[in-house]
Amino acid sequence: MSSSAAEHSHADHHDHGKCIADALAAAREICAQRGERFTELRGRVLELVWESHRPIGAYAVLERLKADGRSAAPPTVYRALDFLMEVGLVHRIESLNAYIGCAHPGAAHASQFLICKDCGTAEELESPAIDAALAAAAGDHGFKLAGRVVELSGTCKSCTGS
Amino acid sequence: MSSSAAEHSHADHHDHGKCIADALAAAREICAQRGERFTELRGRVLELVWESHRPIGAYAVLERLKADGRSAAPPTVYRALDFLMEVGLVHRIESLNAYIGCAHPGAAHASQFLICKDCGTAEELESPAIDAALAAAAGDHGFKLAGRVVELSGTCKSCTGS
DNA sequence: CCGGCCTTGGTATAGTATATCGTACTCTAT
DNA sequence: ATAGAGTACGATATACTATACCAAGGCCGG
Structure with missing residues (x-):
């Protein structure tokens, strides 16, 4: 049943552009609330993390940044990811050494x-x-x-x- | 104040030698049951993992093996640890990249x-x-x-x- | 404008894990 | 006992993940 899409899996035909846009909008708001700077780099990294619903490794993010033509090194990525985790926009998946966008940013939660x-x-x-x-x-x-x-x-x- | 020791923490005065001996005895039995070889290296690595109730990193195990005067390299340790995990004698702590002896070997369990x-x-x-x-x-x-x-x-x- | 703080760039290095190949050992069946 | 198969180990090289450190630039309040 359910001609409508399932919840949130890879097989979905959900509007993933909206996932990304929502994440970025939430990020801007949360950073503003907390008096943190949502810089271009941080935004781009968040975008990359949200590119799919699969956790992405720090070095994969790095490759993408380089592909943007941007100069970047591991600390560039880790700093951005650490920041995003600190403000609750990104989670780390320990068992994969990878990162994924938080589905419910803003609310304190144990996920x-x-x-x-x-x-x-x-x-x-x-x-x-x-x-x-x-x-x-x-x-x-x-x-x-x-x-x-x-x-x-x-x-x-x-x-x-x- | 509690002069009596608590259950299983570092502050215990429990007979840790018994922890190790029990773990080794269980290991021998389990390997025998499963037709696996409990070699000297595997025994030594298990001993080292059991040296405390703190998870130990693979490279820390490696240093200890070298200190034994044994020739050893990373694969030596990882093979032994992989084996010990496979037979259920050791667990990996993902959030620490470290290994710890299984408290209830032999029984299938989600811990x-x-x-x-x-x-x-x-x-x-x-x-x-x-x-x-x-x-x-x-x-x-x-x-x-x-x-x-x-x-x-x-x-x-x-x-x-x- | 100045001074301080935060962010980023850049290099180097630390820490964790695996691929690969060759050798030696153990066990079993003859 | 011995040949052969399978397993375990030694050894080297390399990949992957993460952090330390220092320098330079941007933003903002005084």
């Missing part, structure tokens, strides 16, 4: 990722149930929870079908 | 880690509640779950007290 081994997309979740289970387990052990890394790998809905 | 930012110890959990929440979230999204990375960082019980 989880479903990473498809077939198509490479990573879908961001914000499951209160998972978060509650994590908090409960930490509490049981007297552990003061600060950071969460939840990365689930497997096969996404679209890839299972095909 | 989670509580990683203390102060003392560096990583405690392995097997919370059915977390696992159920993960499975449920994946199921809700039509995602066929294969691998789980759950790494929580924060402050452990012992370090909170001090």
Whole structure:
């Protein structure tokens, strides 16, 4: 069923230009609110991260920047990515050493990722149930929870079908 | 004040020699069951991984092997670690690029880690509640779950007290 | 205009992981 | 015991990921 597209997978025919535009608009607003500068470089890096719903490596971003004709070196990219993560516009996927645009920027949140081994997309979740289970387990052990890394790998809905 | 030790942190006065001996004994048994060879190198690497309850990096293991007077190079270590992970004796901590002995070898399990930012110890959990929440979230999204990375960082019980 | 702070450019290097090839070892079946 | 197959290890080279450090330029409040 559902002639309309599914949620957010690679098989979607969703208007990805809108994903990027929305991300950039949100970024401008958030940076303005926080008194941070949303420079051209940062914008371009965010754009590149949002180019797909697959996590992208820092060096892949670097190649793209160079392809732009821009002079760039690893620190250029890492600084931009670190900034974007700090303001909550980008997440790092630890298990892939890669970066992905945050699906819900602006709101403080602990997110989880479903990473498809077939198509490479990573879908961001914000499951209160998972978060509650994590908090409960930490509490049981007297552990003061600060950071969460939840990365689930497997096969996404679209890839299972095909 | 608590003169008695807590469960499993760096502050413990637990008999760590027993941790190591148990891990080696379990390893021998598991490898025998699976028809795998538990070689001297593999045993030594497992010992080194178990030297503390802190995850250890591959290159730190390598240094220790060299200190033994053994000739060793990165592939030496990575092969041994890959083997130990394959048979379920060691886990990789993605967020640290480091390795830690499995607390419950032999049993198939999806584990989670509580990683203390102060003392560096990583405690392995097997919370059915977390696992159920993960499975449920994946199921809700039509995602066929294969691998789980759950790494929580924060402050452990012992370090909170001090 | 000046001075300070933030951002970026550029080089070098550290840290993590794998590809590849050759040799030696272990086990099994004869 | 020995040949052959399969596995494990030694060794070199290289790829991939990330950070330290210093210099130069841009932005902004005084």
